[in-house]
Amino acid sequence: xxxxxxxxxxxxxxxxxxxxxxxxxxxxxxxxxxEEFQSTLGxxxxxxxxxxxxxxxxxGDLLKKYRxxxxxxxxxxxxxxxxxxxxxxxGTKDPSNMPVGRQNLLRxxxxxxxxxxxxxFPKLVGAIDLTKEVLDEWYSYYHQCSQCRRCxxxxxxxxxxxxxxxxxxxxxxxIGVGQKYCNEIIGKVHKIGNNLGLPEPALADxxxxxxxxxxxxTEIDVKYPLDQKDxxxxxxxxxxxxxxxxxxxxxxxxxxxxHQAGISWTLSSHASEAANFGMFIGSYANMRKLALxxxxxxxxxxxxxxxxxxxxxxxxxxxxxxxxxxxPFDFLDPKYPVPQHICEVTYDLIQKxxxxxxxxxxxxxxxxxxxxCNVARASNMGxxxxxxxxxxxxxxxxxxxxxxxxxxxxxxxxTFCCGGGGGLLTDDLMELRMKGALPRMEALKRVVDDYxxxxxxxxxxxxxxxxxxxxxxxxxxxxxxxxxxxxxxNALIMNKKEL
Amino acid sequence: xxxxxxxxxxLFYFATLILFIGLAYRVYEYASIPAPLKIPTPPxxxxxxxxxxxxxxEVVLFESLFHSAKWTWxxxxxxxxxxxxxxxxxxxxxxxxxxxxxxxxxxxxxxxYAAYMMLIGLFGLFARRVFVxxxxxxxxxxxxxxxxxxxxxxxxxxxxxxxxxxxxALKQFFLGLIYFNxxxxxxxxxxxxxxxxxxxxxxIFPYSKLLHAPGLFFSPTRNQTDTARDSRHIADWARKLES
Numbered sequence: 001x002x003x004x005x006x007x008x009x010x011x012x013x014x015x016x017x018x019x020x021x022x023x024x025x026x027x028x029x030x031x032x033x034x035e036e037f038q039s040t041l042g043x044x045x046x047x048x049x050x051x052x053x054x055x056x057x058x059x060g061d062l063l064k065k066y067r068x069x070x071x072x073x074x075x076x077x078x079x080x081x082x083x084x085x086x087x088x089x090x091g092t093k094d095p096s097n098m099p100v101g102r103q104n105l106l107r108x109x110x111x112x113x114x115x116x117x118x119x120x121f122p123k124l125v126g127a128i129d130l131t132k133e134v135l136d137e138w139y140s141y142y143h144q145c146s147q148c149r150r151c152x153x154x155x156x157x158x159x160x161x162x163x164x165x166x167x168x169x170x171x172x173x174x175i176g177v178g179q180k181y182c183n184e185i186i187g188k189v190h191k192i193g194n195n196l197g198l199p200e201p202a203l204a205d206x207x208x209x210x211x212x213x214x215x216x217x218t219e220i221d222v223k224y225p226l227d228q229k230d231x232x233x234x235x236x237x238x239x240x241x242x243x244x245x246x247x248x249x250x251x252x253x254x255x256x257x258x259h260q261a262g263i264s265w266t267l268s269s270h271a272s273e274a275a276n277f278g279m280f281i282g283s284y285a286n287m288r289k290l291a292l293x294x295x296x297x298x299x300x301x302x303x304x305x306x307x308x309x310x311x312x313x314x315x316x317x318x319x320x321x322x323x324x325x326x327x328p329f330d331f332l333d334p335k336y337p338v339p340q341h342i343c344e345v346t347y348d349l350i351q352k353x354x355x356x357x358x359x360x361x362x363x364x365x366x367x368x369x370x371x372x373c374n375v376a377r378a379s380n381m382g383x384x385x386x387x388x389x390x391x392x393x394x395x396x397x398x399x400x401x402x403x404x405x406x407x408x409x410x411x412x413x414x415t416f417c418c419g420g421g422g423g424l425l426t427d428d429l430m431e432l433r434m435k436g437a438l439p440r441m442e443a444l445k446r447v448v449d450d451y452x453x454x455x456x457x458x459x460x461x462x463x464x465x466x467x468x469x470x471x472x473x474x475x476x477x478x479x480x481x482x483x484x485x486x487x488x489x490n491a492l493i494m495n496k497k498e499l
Numbered sequence: 500x501x502x503x504x505x506x507x508x509x510l511f512y513f514a515t516l517i518l519f520i521g522l523a524y525r526v527y528e529y530a531s532i533p534a535p536l537k538i539p540t541p542p543x544x545x546x547x548x549x550x551x552x553x554x555x556x557e558v559v560l561f562e563s564l565f566h567s568a569k570w571t572w573x574x575x576x577x578x579x580x581x582x583x584x585x586x587x588x589x590x591x592x593x594x595x596x597x598x599x600x601x602x603x604x605x606x607x608x609x610x611x612y613a614a615y616m617m618l619i620g621l622f623g624l625f626a627r628r629v630f631v632x633x634x635x636x637x638x639x640x641x642x643x644x645x646x647x648x649x650x651x652x653x654x655x656x657x658x659x660x661x662x663x664x665x666x667x668a669l670k671q672f673f674l675g676l677i678y679f680n681x682x683x684x685x686x687x688x689x690x691x692x693x694x695x696x697x698x699x700x701x702x703i704f705p706y707s708k709l710l711h712a713p714g715l716f717f718s719p720t721r722n723q724t725d726t727a728r729d730s731r732h733i734a735d736w737a738r739k740l741e742s
Binding site: 017019020063064065068070071072074075076078079080081082083084085095098101115116117123124125126152154155156159160163284285288319323324327328338339376377378380383385386388412 | 528533534540545557561568571575624628636638640644703708715718719727734
């Protein structure tokens with residue numbers, strides 16, 4: 001689908017905080033979910049009759065289940081510190097895309113029905129009735145939040161807009177107003193096992209083709225096994241890794257790492273998806289159900305370790321939630337954390353000198369690294385504070401000669417979202433995605449101009465897909481986004497005598 | 500006993516009950532709602548001690564705010580620190596004998612100059628609300644009014660330097676309230692304004708955004724340890740899904 005006509009933001013040397021433009025993107029909203037996708041997830045197919053009461057009941061229910069929601073709705077001092085932190089505000093100028101503006105859409109209804117001053121003095125405290133217009137605003141603006149949590153890092157109270165967006169989406173789902181993109185995909189995982197709806201035979205075919213490609217290119221018989229019982233490692237990776245560019249180059253890299261280290265590994269057709277879109281819609285029950293597939297696959301295949309491929313939101317759910325949702329994993333090898341990130345595996349092997357590299361293989365690239373929001377702000381690696389920042393960078397430095405970071409205020413815990421996270425990587429939100437990519441593109445442009453950076457590495461399937469579009473849109477070359485394990489795969493010195 | 504004394508005395512009992520019972524109830528509510536998932540933001544500490552250090556830095560230094568908005572940090576921190584100094588100075592009205600450190604010249608002088616500091620901070624915050632378009636956009640009437648209320652408290656307190664009252668009688672009034680042995684409140688205009696505004700602040704505290712004070716301690720992004728892989732972190736309602 002072509003990018004629809006809208007004003008293209010200009011890339012400036014430094015990201016500017018724009019003046020407000022009220023309702024600049026109020027026209028944006030993703031396609032609504034149809035009945036068939038809603039019912040698979042246990043939600044009503046269309047807006048229920050008494051939806052106001054049902055929505056408020058659901059809000060009351062969530063307020064008792066999530067401390068974050070309750071505390072964050074109460075504690076905002078409206079100080080404005082977050083107002084210039086969201087990439088969607090910076091890109092769209094719409095004040096409802098300021099984190100506090102977005103929160104206030106729900107907070108004003110919370111105040112009206114759940115607090116004393118809101119009940120008796122609504123105008124004084126900015127409390128409003130829940131009307132159809134308000135519901136439409138919720139649908140629009142809670143699908144203009146990528147749940148990247150940049151605002152949460154900067155908020156003096158630690159208010160996390162993602163928690164509020166997730167609650168809003170769950171409330172809307174519960175009254176029959178779901179988002180097509182997320183809910184259709186979750187349905188596919190429940191039914192088939194991955195976001196792309198790729199069934200087992202097709203997956204097996206794809207992997208066979210991949211093996212042939214790698215043999216042709218390297219003359220080394222690297223295997224990409226599927227459903228191989230009693231392997232050491234179950235690799236769970238985003239399904240985009242199976243054929244999308246540049247994702248697949250990452251998968252090739254993981255395979256080379258396992259091959260060279262002599263670790264037996266397998267993919268699973270039952271858990272052929274790392275991403276867990278249950279998080280995007282704020283549904284603990286759906287998130288848990290998706291996570292359980294991974295547990296089932298690990299038990300079924302009798303593996304010793306679970307390793308996740310390059311996928312940002314997947315790694316958040318894996319690192320921060322998997323043990324809680326689908327644990328305990330006491331049937332796995334206790335020597336390794338559960339689960340592990342592929343970067344942790346590669347990094348450990350580099351430390352142990354199991355992997356060695358010819359860095360010159362990547363000499364045609366000058367590389368920068370995009371910290372994916374959910375890796376950076378919602379997870380860790382290596383069990384050292386800041387490991388999620390240092391480990392990927394150390395791998396890049398071990399495998400290439402030319403690496404430059406983007407500006408400090410746009411990386412690590414302050415990284416900008418790619419613009420497509422949190423369930424927004426859909427063509428019906430293309431205007432939002434392109435505008436939301438602006439701050440990252442501006443930071444990238446500076447290192448391109450200053451250091452001659454040619455490529456940006458990332459470890460998230462959504463980032464890779466989103467940048468494939470956004471780079472072209474902003475006049476960069478499309479193939480400048482690469483998988484981190486593509487660098488690893490390129491530079492890894494392989495033992496050729498096996499063939 | 501004058502009518503003023505009866506009204507203010509009763510109101511102080513009422514406001515104190517609202518403030519303490521209200522806050523205690525909020526803390527109870529926050530503490531009893533589960534946080535079903537680990538959501539700390541980086542740099543996330545691995546230990547409880549680390550969390551204590553992190554919260555200390557947030558509460559005392561406003562560390563996150565420092566990194567996000569320097570002017571708001573400056574004005575906000577000035578105001579809150581001045582509030583603490585003013586609080587110390589005021590302890591002499593309710594402690595008998597006065598705690599030794601409260602009577603130190605430096606504590607009393609600091610508490611006095613704190614009024615100026617507080618006003619600078621409050622006017623700064625007010626100006627930001629009026630002049631920065633993004634902050635103006637998000638401000639409800641109550642956001643301005645709470646600032647006006649606290650400016651009123653600081654200003655009326657400061658003006659008592661020029662409109663003095665009988666502070667011995669005032670202290671007798673408060674000790675009388677504490678020990679249920681009431682005595683007359685001096686009915687000076689500025690004092691009554693000052694105390695009246697303080698009463699209002701106490702009453703609205705548990706029903707307003709002033710709940711950010713207990714809220715910060717219950718903020719999961721700041722108070723959780725980053726130990727999700729080490730142990731399960733499962734809420735009671737979530738455990739029920741497993742059966």
